[in-house]
Each structure stands twice: as C-alpha cells, then as structure tokens.
Amino acid sequence: MDERQLRILRELGELGSVAAVAEALLVTPSAVSQQLRLVQRSVPVPLTERSGRRLVLTAAGQALADAAIEVEAALARARQAVDEFVAEPAGTVSVAAFHSAALVFFPRLLRALAEAGSPALALADQDVAQEQFPKLTRDYDLVLAHRFDHAPPWPRTVTVTPLLHEPLDIALPTGHPLAAKARLTPSDVAGEPWVSVHDGYPVLPLVEAIATAAGRRLELRHRVNEFTVVAELVAAGNGVIALLPRWTTRPHPGVVLRPLAGVRARRHIDVLHRPEAAARRAVRTVLGELRRVAAEVQE
Numbered sequence: 007m008d009e010r011q012l013r014i015l016r017e018l019g020e021l022g023s024v025a026a027v028a029e030a031l032l033v034t035p036s037a038v039s040q041q042l043r044l045v046q047r048s049v050p051v052p053l054t055e056r057s058g059r060r061l062v063l064t065a066a067g068q069a070l071a072d073a074a075i076e077v078e079a080a081l082a083r084a085r086q087a088v089d090e091f092v093a094e095p096a097g098t099v100s101v102a103a104f105h106s107a108a109l110v111f112f113p114r115l116l117r118a119l120a121e122a123g124s125p126a127l128a129l130a131d132q133d134v135a136q137e138q139f140p141k142l143t144r145d146y147d148l149v150l151a152h153r154f155d156h157a158p159p160w161p162r163t164v165t166v167t168p169l170l171h172e173p174l175d176i177a178l179p180t181g182h183p184l185a186a187k188a189r190l191t192p193s194d195v196a197g198e199p200w201v202s203v204h205d206g207y208p209v210l211p212l213v214e215a216i217a218t219a220a221g222r223r224l225e226l227r228h229r230v231n232e233f234t235v236v237a238e239l240v241a242a243g244n245g246v247i248a249l250l251p252r253w254t255t256r257p258h259p260g261v262v263l264r265p266l267a268g269v270r271a272r273r274h275i276d277v278l279h280r281p282e283a284a285a286r287r288a289v290r291t292v293l294g295e296l297r298r299v300a301a302e303v304q305e
Contacts, residue, residue: 009081011045012074014038015053019063019071097288099125102132102142103150106233106254107275111150114299115292125288133231136208140164140278147289148296149278154208155270160278167293169300170253170275174212175263177240177250184247185262192268196220199227201236201248209249212271219268237261253303275300 017027024042028035042061046053053067063071091097103111108131119125132142132149139151140161150169153160160166176195178185184194196217202224203209217224227246230236233255236248241260249271252263277296283289 009077011041012070012077014041015045015063015067015071016074016078018042018054018061019068022062023060091286093287095287095291096123096125097286098128099148099286099288099292100128100130100146101148101150101292102130102146104133104152105131106251107150107152109234109256110254110303111296111299114302115295118295118299119292125291127292135206143278143280143283147279147283147286148292150275150296151278152208152273152275154212154273156211157208160276164278165281165284167277167279167297168274169277169296170304172254172273172275173252173265174209174249174271174273175252176266177237177248177255177261177263179240179243179245179247180260180262181243182245182247182262185264187264189267190264192216192219192266195247195266196222196224198247199225199245201228201230201239201246202226203231204229207231208273212249212269215269215271216266 014027014031017030018024018038021027021030024035024038028038031038039061042054049066049070051066052064053070054061055064056062101112101115108129112129115127115129119127130146132139132146134142136151136153136157139149140163142149142151143164151160176184176190184190184198187194200213202213213224213226228239230239233250237250237255237258240246240248240250241258249266250261250263251273254275255263277293279289279293284293
C-alpha cells in the first residue's frame with residue numbers, strides 16, 4: 007500500500023462514500039474504487055463493505071484509516087525536515103579534489119566561507135584515475151575532477167559544472183637557455199631530459215604527442231606524478247624540463263613556464279555531482295564559490 011491509498015481510506019471513513027471521496031480528491035469514482043481494490047490485495051481481511059448503495063469501511067478498514075492519520079502526519083514531518091535541510095544555508099558540504107586543484111581551491115574556499123552562516127566545509131583529497139571520479143559523487147557532495155582533451159567525456163549519470171580549461175606549459179629552470187623564448191615548439195624541447203609521469207597517467211599521452219610532433223623519442227629521466235615534486239625537480243636544475251599546469255601549479259621562484267605550440271596540451275577541471283545534490287542551498291553556495299575562484303585564478 008502507498009500513501010495515496012491510505013489517504014483514500016481515511017477520506018472514505020470521514021466522508022462516507024466513494025463519490026464524496028472522488029469529489030474531495032478531484033479524481034473520478036472509478037479511480038477511487040481502483041485504489042481501494044489495490045490496497046485490499048495487500049490486506050488479508052475485508053476493508054470495505056456495502057451498506058445499502060454505499061461502500062463503507064469495515065472495522066479493519068477503519069483501524070487502517072485511523073493509522074493513515076498517523077502516517078500522513080509522519081510524512082508531513084519528514085517533508086518539513088527535508089525542506090528545512092534543503093533550504094539550510096549553513097549545512098555541511100563535502101568536497102573532494104585531486105591534489106593540484108585542492109592546492110588552489112581549498113584554501114580560497116575556506117577563507118571565502120569563514121563567516122558565520124556560511125556552509126561548513128568537509129574537504130578531502132582524492133587523486134584517482136579519470137574513470138573513478140564520477141564514482142566519488144556517492145561519497146561527496148562535490149567532486150573536483152580533471153579530464154584531458156584526449157580523454158572520453160564524463161558519463162551522463164553526473165552533473166558537470168566546468169571550472170577551467172587549463173593549458174599545460176613547459177616548465178624550465180629559471181636559468182635554462184630556452185627560458186628566453188616566449189613560446190616553445192616540440193622541436194625546442196625534444197632534446198632535453200624530462201620529468202614525466204608513470205605509465206597509465208593522463209599527462210603521458212601529451213608527452214608522447216610532443217615526441218611525435220618533434221619526430222624523435224624523448225629522454226624520460228624521472229617519473230613523478232605529483233606536480234609540486236615535479237616543480238622542485240625542475241628547479242633543482244640539471245636541465246630537466248616537464249609539463250606543468252598553468253593556473254593550478256603553485257609559483258616557484260626557480261621555475262618558469264612557457265606556452266607550447268604545435269601540441270594541444272589542455273585539461274578540463276570540472277565539478278561533478280549527483281543531480282539531487284544541487285537541490286541543497288548550501289551546495290549551491292559552495293558551487294558558486296568554486297566558479298568565482300576559477301575566474302579569479304585565470305586573471
């Protein structure tokens with residue numbers, strides 16, 4: 007039985023006829039009768055009986071109708087609780103992000119939402135493979151994820167809010183001869199030793215595209231996935247270079263970034279969430295703040 011069927015039983019007990027119930031609920035008498043037949047199938051004793059030409063409740067039917075009052079009251083309280091939860095401006099919002107996005111977005115979020123009455127943040131780092139990011143929306147309200155241009159789009163099961171379409175630049179030690187150039191080509195950088203990522207990570211196809219465009223193999227001297235460590239290795243010298251994100255890499259005094267021509271090296275940074283998550287006012291507030299931060303870091 008469902009809420010509508012219990013409501014019909016309650017109204018029949020109060021109004022005394024199918025016709026009166028149909029008029030009160032703005033449905034046809036046949037629709038009322040159909041719902042009564044459906045609820046009767048789930049109960050082993052008769053709920054209605056004939057009294058002359060009228061259909062009335064039996065004692066069992068009246069007991070169920072009385073219980074329906076408590077059910078409706080409980081459902082009303084539940085709906086009110088949900089409404090208050092959805093409208094609450096200061097509720098807790100959980101946000102997950104991969105490391106370089108967390109470095110940029112998390113501190114700014116904390117500062118922007120520090121005032122009383124703002125949403126409370128529960129932050130977590132989650133640096134996973136691209137196909138794993140949508141699954142994190144089961145555990146977090148908002149998930150900052152990255153997807154490179156050459157990778158498949160996000161599945162339709164999640165709502166996507168774009169934040170950045172971020173270029174990856176060539177990172178050079180400050181004293182490197184190539185740092186004098188405003189823009190670099192694959193041929194410029196193909197002869198240098200590289201800091202690259204481990205096999206299977208999405209930056210590697212970009213490095214391979216540089217090698218293809220230059221027509222030669224690159225020397226992948228170091229294998230490091232964490233961009234902050236990559237920056238330190240580049241700054242340490244010995245001529246090594248790397249690809250680093252333009253906006254979500256913390257500036258390093260020993261590293262300069264130069265745009266790369268001839269290879270499309272960009273990644274999408276998006277917020278993923280389940281459609282129902284945005285029904286909450288607190289989640290929408292944090293989502294709006296993430297968009298504001300994204301605009302700020304591109305300036």
